[in-house]
Amino acid sequence: MPPRYEYPPTEFDPKPRRAPRSGTRSYFLPLLALAAIVAIVDRITKHLIIHRLPTGDARIIIPGILRITHVRNTGAAFSMFAESASPAAVRHGLILFSLVAVCIVFAMLWRASKTISMTSIAMALILGGAIGNVYDRVRYHYVVDFIEVHIIHYHWPDFNVADSCIVIGACLLLIEIFRPQPVTE
16 A cells, blocks of 8 residues: 655655554653653652651751751742741642643653653652642642751752652753754755
């Protein structure tokens, strides 16, 4: 059977193009599995912290650099809005914002899943991290943070595995945006 062509050859494009196959490969399920792994690892680490380290306690891992702490973050990134006069409104707003973000990132992952690329991996990391943190907000009314980093005199706000994956995903997107694109002829 001769191949079907979407476009016949022309003088400007002498090569005939094949019609796209109906079973075009999608990497959505493996990328979704990556997001699930991120959310599960985040859940496991937070579960260990909740059950093995009392709130407010810390364990030194690398003196002067890294500690494992048990912090309850009722605010947003970097504990913004944590000292709000209306904590319930802040919590509901953050949950709503997080759910909308999860839906948007899910849709973006769906669209980017035609190939394995920095963009698709970044979307999967961000999706998994967002799901991990929104789970905490719904279940506990706060996010469990436990990684505390000090570099010389600088103290980075406590964070968790989900936050790390969100930041790594965002950095991958920035690299993809600013990376020179190959010239096509």
